[in-house]
Amino acid sequence: MSESSAASRGMTIARWVIYALVALTVVLPYFVVFPTLKYKVSPESAKLFDKVNSLKPGAHVMIAFDYDPASSAELDPMGRAILLHCFKKGLIPVVMTHWSSGLDNDRKILAETAARAQEDMKRQEPFVSGRDYVFLGFRPGYSNLVLNMGENLKGSFDKDFYGQPTAAMSALQGVSQLKDLDLVIDLAAGASVEVWIAFGSDRFHFPLGVGSVAVQAPNIYPYLQSGQVCGLLGGLRGAADYEQLVDANGAAMRSMWSQSLAHVLIIGLILFANARMLLARYRRTGKATG
Amino acid sequence: MFFKRLTLPLIIVFAIGMAGFVQYYVPHPWSDAFQEEMTTWFRVIGGFALFLGAYSLLHMHVTRIRRAAPGWGYSVFVFIGAAAMIAVGLYNDGKGPLGPDQQKDWFDWGYRWVFVPCQATIFSILAFFIASAAFRTFRARNAAAVMLLVAAIIVMFGRVPINEGVSGWLFGQDHRQVFSGAATVVNEYPNMAAKRAIILGVSLGAIAQSLRILFGIERSYLGGGD
């Protein structure tokens, strides 16, 4: 066997061991009972919660589900926790999306969270679309749609997702433009945050909060510091923070052990590989000088 | 012909662009009405653009099948998937394409049990690759690489809840936020400084590109030919 093929076989074996370890660390918490993780909510997550919490019943919170199922694992729990908070506080969530491929997922989340809120609150009456919440759905246009909603929200969406006219919808009373909303939260998997900032909140003046996939989260900090964004949920940890704040015990909180163990594994792998490199370098240097 | 095919479109680009630019600075109801009218246009055109995009992709696969290009057999599945979804979508559980949308039909089924799992899984595969790549390539070979590595480890560890337990165990229960605090410092200062510089750089680039478009220097969006 040649040296290179032996090396590649060795690498392949290492690759398989790594794959198996990653799978194991993620699966382990499903079968082993670990102690409850206690942690403090991140300050940027708390800011968003405080903003929603400060709104009075009847206030309108637009939640833009700007993602598709590829990012569901991170953003669905955020969407559910924020919606639950809105329902429990008597706020009116107005949901829309720029990503058409997430539409039926968004509809499902909204319906399930409305049902859960009703159950949690022991409410006789169900939350009704058009009265207690609105699902506007999708329209093409992206940045132009934001500008369009800024001028005439009900013109952009003359009917909601279910085909109900929005003009006389009781849930949208007093809302005709984006600036009439009390808060907009963008759940973002892509560059929609920048669109909402430039074409939305800075242009029409309304507060903007962000729930972002982890990959995008570090890019949001400049907007958080400048005040262009009033709070940030970053990745699954951000979702877990919000779930903790609204006492939701959702998927994100339950996933924190898997997340923690996988991170520790990857840090361990990096440190191990570096230690091995340094040791090899030390030996080489030792041989050269010795 | 040259005028109709190139000069006139470039004149339109300049005129519409300048109108869009100027209306931002004009706080007048007419200016708002103009913006609303234009953005309504783009909402409507967007529907046609979506059709164009989807049709082009489908057409590409149909051509591959027709020409029996290498791997054409797989394109058959694109066609099957698209045809099935379009058929059940138009059927709309018997209500037809103009009837009220049905929420629990085969269209929804195809979305939930084929589209969602495939898309979500494709991206989750990267979890394995990133772990493997981190092990194989992440080396502290020089000062810059050390900075990268240290920042990555601080953020990776500081953003998962287990760090507080470890911090409490190492530094005492009154100091549970040592690692998460370090991650916050990394995110809010050096990370933010670099990201802000990137935002400024990208913005200057976007403005330059917009000016190139307005003045007809950049024309690639018009497609090939004269």
Added chain:
Amino acid sequence: MSDAPAKSRNLKSSIEMGVVALLVVVFMVVSLFAQFIVQDAGRHFHFTWGADPRKSIGIIIAAGLTLVMYSFLYRDNAFFKVAENLYVGVALGYTMIMACWRQALRPDVYETLFYAPTAAAFWNAALHRAMPILLGILLITRLSRKYGWLSRYSYAIMVGWGAGVTIPLTVNSFLFQQLYASVAPFQDAVAPHAAMTAFSGAWFMNIGLPVLGAVVVMVGTVAVLFYFFFSIEHKGAGGAVSWLGILFLMVAFGASFGYTVMGRISLLIGRINFLLNDWLRIST
């Protein structure tokens, strides 16, 4: 001699086929037990379609597709390619029906014109929609070689507008506001605490630390911009600033890498959640 590698390949391929067949059987049996077999009080197993058999079959198919997608970890294979192409097709069909028709052309074109409640509403819609519909149709001429040039008018209007509105909005949101945010902390930290005794504990917390943070941010931003924009040879003082810029960039990339790991692991957790909770029904 030359037959030996071919024989080895054939053997490997046969083993792989056998393993695949075995995995399919195991998958079917596990799915059957997880979704359709229940245990009664007398500890006897029996088959039931359950409350929603369509959903159960959907879950099995979704689990199958998930595992087929993960087979890519072993290597690229025909099953993966079939699933991948099927996904592209379903996504395409979904976009055509949901985005293109139900959420765009039907409400904005068809219903507005053909379901106008009054004659006045129809003429109003016709007035405001005629032009975009025409431009939309012109856009589709791009599919034609002969008339493709007509689509240039639609693109000209869309791209022209985009370029025009982007300039002031970008200048405001991403230049002015970001630049202001870089200097504002100095004013915010110093102004309200101007009377504070210098170098006291309170001074350090209220003025010292925030100003230090703002200085770090400002130095980092300037250094990175210097590294990006100045094409002079990076040596001497310029080289030092440029090197500092690289260090800041590296920290930012490190933070991004850390977050990327977090995101990818979260996606894996999402799929494991589905497989264990929905498919195998092992509740946590």
